[in-house]
Amino acid sequence: xxxxxxxxxxxxxxxxxxxxxxxxxxxxxxxxxxxxxxxxxxxxxxxxxxxxxxxxxxxxxxxxxxxxxxxxxxxxxxxxxxxxxxxxxxxxxxxxxxxxxxxxxxxxxxxxxxxxxxxxxxxxxxxxxxxxxxxxxxxxxxxxxxxxxxxxxxxxxxxxxxxxxxxxxxxxxxxxxxxxxxxxxxxxxxxxxxxxxxxxxxxxxxxxxxxxxxxxxxxxxxxxxxxxxxxxxxxxxxxxxxxxxxxxxxxxxxxxxxxxxxxxxxxxxxxxxxxxxxxxxxxxxxxxxxxxxxxxxxxxxxxxxxxxxxxxxxxxxxxxxxxxxxxxxxxxxxxxxxxxxxxxxxxxxxxxxxxxxxxxxxxxxxxxxxxxxxxxxxxxxxxxxxxxxxxxxxxxxxxxxxxxxxxxxxxxxxxxxxxxxxxxxxxxxxxxxxxxxxxxxxxxxxxxxxxxxxxxxxxxxxxxxx
Amino acid sequence: xxxxxxxxxxxxxxxxxxxxxxxxxxxxxxxxxxxxxxxxxxxxxxxxxxxxxxxxxxxxxxxxxxxxxxxxxxxxxxxxxxxxxxxxxxxxxxxxxxxxxxxxxxxxxxxxxxxxxxxxxxxxxxxxxxxxxxxxxxxxx
Numbered sequence: 001x002x003x004x005x006x007x008x009x010x011x012x013x014x015x016x017x018x019x020x021x022x023x024x025x026x027x028x029x030x031x032x033x034x035x036x037x038x039x040x041x042x043x044x045x046x047x048x049x050x051x052x053x054x055x056x057x058x059x060x061x062x063x064x065x066x067x068x069x070x071x072x073x074x075x076x077x078x079x080x081x082x083x084x085x086x087x088x089x090x091x092x093x094x095x096x097x098x099x100x101x102x103x104x105x106x107x108x109x110x111x112x113x114x115x116x117x118x119x120x121x122x123x124x125x126x127x128x129x130x131x132x133x134x135x136x137x138x139x140x141x142x143x144x145x146x147x148x149x150x151x152x153x154x155x156x157x158x159x160x161x162x163x164x165x166x167x168x169x170x171x172x173x174x175x176x177x178x179x180x181x182x183x184x185x186x187x188x189x190x191x192x193x194x195x196x197x198x199x200x201x202x203x204x205x206x207x208x209x210x211x212x213x214x215x216x217x218x219x220x221x222x223x224x225x226x227x228x229x230x231x232x233x234x235x236x237x238x239x240x241x242x243x244x245x246x247x248x249x250x251x252x253x254x255x256x257x258x259x260x261x262x263x264x265x266x267x268x269x270x271x272x273x274x275x276x277x278x279x280x281x282x283x284x285x286x287x288x289x290x291x292x293x294x295x296x297x298x299x300x301x302x303x304x305x306x307x308x309x310x311x312x313x314x315x316x317x318x319x320x321x322x323x324x325x326x327x328x329x330x331x332x333x334x335x336x337x338x339x340x341x342x343x344x345x346x347x348x349x350x351x352x353x354x355x356x357x358x359x360x361x362x363x364x365x366x367x368x369x370x371x372x373x374x375x376x377x378x379x380x381x382x383x384x385x386x387x388x389x390x391x392x393x394x395x396x397x398x399x400x401x402x403x404x405x406x407x408x409x410x411x412x413x414x415x416x417x418x419x420x421x422x423x424x425x426x427x428x429x430x431x432x433x434x435x436x437x438x439x440x441x442x443x444x445x446x447x448x449x450x451x452x453x454x455x456x457x458x459x460x461x462x463x464x465x466x
Numbered sequence: 467x468x469x470x471x472x473x474x475x476x477x478x479x480x481x482x483x484x485x486x487x488x489x490x491x492x493x494x495x496x497x498x499x500x501x502x503x504x505x506x507x508x509x510x511x512x513x514x515x516x517x518x519x520x521x522x523x524x525x526x527x528x529x530x531x532x533x534x535x536x537x538x539x540x541x542x543x544x545x546x547x548x549x550x551x552x553x554x555x556x557x558x559x560x561x562x563x564x565x566x567x568x569x570x571x572x573x574x575x576x577x578x579x580x581x582x583x584x585x586x587x588x589x590x591x592x593x594x595x596x597x598x599x600x601x602x603x604x605x606x607x
Contacts, residue, residue: 030540033540033571034540034571036569037569037570037571037572038566038568038569038570038572041564041572041574042564042572042574045529045530045572045574046529046530046538046540046571046572047526047529047530047538047540048529050529050530050538050540051526051529109574110524110525110526110529111521111524111525111576114523114524115524119524123520123523123524125523125524125526126522126523126524126525126526126527126528127523127528128528128536128537128538131526131529162473162477184523186511186516186519187502187503187506187508187511188506188519188533188534188593188596189502189505189506189596190499190502192533192534192536193495193498193502195536228473231473232471232472232473232476235473235476235477235479235480236476236479236480238480239476239479239480239483239484242480242483242484242487242488243483243484243487246484246487246488246490246491247487247490247491247494249491253498254599254601255534255535255598255599255601255602256534256535256536256598257502257505257506257534257596257597257598258498258501258502258505259497259498259501259505260599261494262498263599265494329601329603330603332535332601332602333532333534333535333536333537333539333543334539335539337535337539338539407606407607408602408603408604408606409603413604413605413606414606415542415606416541416542416543416606416607417542417571420571
């Protein structure tokens with residue numbers, strides 16, 4: 001940590017991890033309701049557990065991205081943050097709004113929440129990931145504007161590196177792409193078509209730029225590789241992201257009422273969407289091999305190397321499996337999509353967030369790296385969470401395939417609930433892996449409560465001195 | 467040998483590529499916008515259909531169900547539920563929730579009026595006539 005104002009990142013990272021834990025709890029509840037539909041009903045109906053799970057995901061990732069921005073932008077710009085005070089106020093506003101929204105979901109029936117918060121004035125509620133009441137959506141825009149103002153002013157007074165331009169540009173993109181949340185046309189097909197501007201625009205476009213920038217920053221810092229090389233790679237990767245991803249949005253348009261040409265366009269371009277993830281793996285490992293130093297934070301390096309691999313599996317491989325129109329015809333809206341969603345969100349965005357937290361938190365706590373013992377706990381958490389998430393993905397894949405065969409194919413397709421009852425073994429497996437994931441999270445969080453910093457061996461100290 | 471592929475070239479590919487495909491997307495979106503009202507019979511969106519859709523949104527139906535494959539995967543597809551079940555069944559079903567059957571997935575009770583149920587059915591009927599390129603593949607959704 002080079003600048004005092006980078007400290008504002010710390011509460012963002014801590015809150016991100018707390019909300020992450022909350023997300024997993026609601027995931028476990030929703031997952032168990034697949035097995036016992038009366039569990040916690042009517043106190044927490046499935047839709048409430050589900051929207052709490054997905055909304056907490058978005059909020060904790062945004063928290064982590066914002067923390068990362070407040071940490072990275074000053075260091076890249078080589079100047080103090082424009083206003084650390086504003087960043088802190090923004091933090092409390094955002095956290096307060098998030099907690100209040102969650103309480104709203106949990107304690108007020110959704111239609112009543114809509115009525116209480118003026119949804120009639122400008123209907124925005126009732127879309128996946130965008131369930132928040134109108135005032136909360138406005139609050140999200142204000143929080144984003146505050147962040148953008150703060151980091152843009154910092155950029156303007158400091159050094160303008162390509163990495164900082166990519167990161168700040170992508171955060172502007174993130175905010176702009178949220179604005180269609182206020183556009184909810186009465187025509188369902190148009191509503192669906194424009195909903196993807198946000199969801200696809202974020203996770204298969206703009207956020208990949210953020211992912212690249214965070215990973216690039218970590219690699220520059222940890223490997224000591226020349227930034228010119230890192231930034232050139234980044235531009236190539238994000239060029240491929242948008243070249244394939246913009247028209248690739250067509251894979252969401254096959255069966256929602258949009259014209260037939262999207263079947264061809266979406267299939268061709270989305271089939272190319274794994275390319276940037278393959279490049280990301282090549283990039284990360286090339287930088288690792290070219291490293292000019294051995295950073296003591298082994299755990300952060302593990303997260304940084306694991307991110308592109310798991311992101312490729314989840315976004316690239318599982319995404320490709322369901323993206324071609326003739327396949328999607330049978331698997332659209334099944335748990336195969338959920339399988340892809342879980343591994344892609346985790347591999348790409350959760351893991352890169354944990355990577356930057358892993359790199360920055362020890363520095364924010366005044367040490368280059370955590371003690372070897374703490375890192376062992378953290379790396380154990382890494383493996384348990386990654387393997388558990390792959391388990392969840394495989395279980396949901398099994399369930400999705402059963403639905404495709406029994407409900408979508410054949411001369412005598414079975415009804416939805418009948419098919420679901422044949423998938424119980426997969427739902428048990430998913431819940432079991434979910435509990436393992438939670439265990440992994442506890443192991444991971446344990447590492448933060450271990451004191452002491454990394455101690456170099458005598459040999460290393462002598463080598464450093466010479 | 468000097469670097470043949472520079473950072474500036476990579477940046478230009480990024481900016482040029484993004485701008486090029488964004489323009490193509492905007493053109494396609496304009497065309498799609500012209501076609502959607504024909505494909506989904508927007509002229510048949512009566513006030514009842516609009517009211518029904520608002521009820522579907524503000525009761526978070528896609529928190530469990532899917533509509534054209536979008537939503538959650540806890541409960542059946544609603545795109546063709548009108549054709550699968552018919553108006554009378556849908557209304558009776560919503561009215562009788564929750565079933566309370568042990569272990570079975572539960573749908574909350576929504577206290578809809580008769581008029582509101584008619585609106586929801588009108589919306590689901592409209593939805594079932596949208597041209598979705600023959601999706602879902604069969605009546606089971």
